[in-house]
Each structure stands twice: as C-alpha cells, then as structure tokens.
Amino acid sequence: MINFHPNQLQLIDFVEGNSAPAMALMISAHKDMCPKCRGRIELLESSIGEGIFEVEAERIDFGTMLSDITKLPAAEQITFDQASRGQPLVESIELDGRQFKLPRTLRRFIAKTGNFSHLLGNLWQAPVDLGPIGKANFIYMQKGGRVPEHTHRGTELTLVINGEFSDGMSDYDTGDFILMGGENTHAPYSEASEGCLVFSIVDAPLHFTSGIARLLNPFSHLFFNTK
Structure with a gap:
C-alpha cells in the first residue's frame, strides 16, 4: 500500500511545469505507480487549465484562429505498428x-x-x-x-x-x-x-x-x- 506521496504544493509545481527536473522526474514516476496521485494531478490539470482558458479566451479572435487552423497541412498519421517498429519495448x-x-x-x-x-x-x-x-x-x-x-x-x-x-x-x-x-x-x-x-x-x-x-x-x- 502506497502511504507516502508528494505534497499538494509539489504537485501544483509539477502541473504548472515549475518543478526542478529531478523532482519532476520522480513525481512522474510515482504517478505511474499511484492511482491516488494520478487523480490529484488530473484534477489540478483540469482546474489550472480551466483558469488559463478563461483568461486567454478573452484575448482570442476565434475567427482568425479557425482560419489559421484550416491553412495548416494535414498532420502525419503515425500508426501503432510504425511507432513500435524497431527494438522491442524494454520494461x-x-x-x-x-x-x-x-x-x-x-x-x-x-x-x-x-x-x-x-x-x-x-x-x-x-x-x-x-x-x-x-x-x-x-x-x-x-x-x-x-x-x-x-x-x-x-x-x-x-x-x-x-x-x-x-x-x-x-x-x-x-x-x-x-x-x-x-x-x-x-x-x-x-x-x-x-x-x-x-x-x-x-x-x-x-x-x-x-x-x-x-x-x-x-x-x-x-x-x-x-x-
């Protein structure tokens, strides 16, 4: 049973991209193993993302953005077989x-x-x-x-x-x-x-x-x- 986790401030820094590299790496690896922290991080990402969107939405010209998007080249499709081609995945x-x-x-x-x-x-x-x-x-x-x-x-x-x-x-x-x-x-x-x-x-x-x-x-x- 997992009993020791990053604290809330450490998780907020991680989600906002402010963690030192070693801390970010360790929190990410812990998140892979800990359902509780995955949930906490998803909630923080959602909360922080909504806050950013509310601020940025006031500044965005959606008509211009849509026009720019339609001018972009089609994204290259990468299939699972292509992504896994080469060396076997080592875990x-x-x-x-x-x-x-x-x-x-x-x-x-x-x-x-x-x-x-x-x-x-x-x-x-x-x-x-x-x-x-x-x-x-x-x-x-x-x-x-x-x-x-x-x-x-x-x-x-x-x-x-x-x-x-x-x-x-x-x-x-x-x-x-x-x-x-x-x-x-x-x-x-x-x-x-x-x-x-x-x-x-x-x-x-x-x-x-x-x-x-x-x-x-x-x-x-x-x-x-x-x-």
Whole structure:
C-alpha cells in the first residue's frame, strides 16, 4: 500500500511545469505507480487549465484562429505498428536473473543504466545517467541489506520500485515517494524476503554519521555515484 506521496504544493509545481527536473522526474514516476496521485494531478490539470482558458479566451479572435487552423497541412498519421517498429519495448531491469518492471517514466533510462555492482553486505547499486538532470542509482537491498546511517548535504529523492524497507523513521512500500534533506538522519534497511529495489536521486554526497561508515565520507561521492 502506497502511504507516502508528494505534497499538494509539489504537485501544483509539477502541473504548472515549475518543478526542478529531478523532482519532476520522480513525481512522474510515482504517478505511474499511484492511482491516488494520478487523480490529484488530473484534477489540478483540469482546474489550472480551466483558469488559463478563461483568461486567454478573452484575448482570442476565434475567427482568425479557425482560419489559421484550416491553412495548416494535414498532420502525419503515425500508426501503432510504425511507432513500435524497431527494438522491442524494454520494461524491466535485471539483477541475478530477477526482473524488476519499472514505471513507464523510468523505462527510457534503461539503456542508460549501468550494471549492478556489489557495494557492501547485501547491498547492490546500478548507476543511471540522467543526462542534464544528473546521475541517479537503482539500489537493491537484499534481505538484511542496510545502507549505513547518514544525513544529506543536499536532497535525496527516493521511489520504492519493488519491495519494502524501513529506515528508523518510517516503513516504506512499493510506490512510496520519499524526500529527505539535511534535517533527516536515517539508515535504510530491508528485512523483506524479496528484498527491496529503490530508485534514488541525490544532488550532493551523503554524509555518514555513525561508526566506521564515517570513514567513507571523503569518498561518499564515489560510493553512490553522485558526481
């Protein structure tokens, strides 16, 4: 059950096109998985669209607009067969023979996802090149897998793709949208039998806060491929 969602202001910014690219990407991927947020976004789009139309309608010369439309060339028809011609549609990523189906928004990045590499313990990571948006990671926690306790020098956006995990603050399930900042300290871990796969975007290196993990701080940008 999805319990964590973008807040109303974040959704309004998303609908109005004012979200930062990383936030827009993560909200779009969450929307693919969350019927509740799809409904909220559709209502916002309708409400905002009606408001814009009411303002713009006062300025439009509909006679001129219709005349201009009739002068345009006919739109090129694109059939389903044409659109799907070429490489087969890829919807999943794989780790040790296990397939993880991704939300529609993230599928375009499958070809830009690196191989999974073992980090430590029961923790695996695959870097994702988001182009101008930045770099991100798929992180898989096998049962018993744990990310060392850390806080954030920037923001950490996380979407649970498959499975469940906890972090000492809350319990998260498939589809949950999570935003962490410098005020949050947590240690994600999974005790689920199937483990947990998350997609995470971090705009600055993590800062490890406990035990021997603090020795990793000078190398944290390498640990999670944040640069």
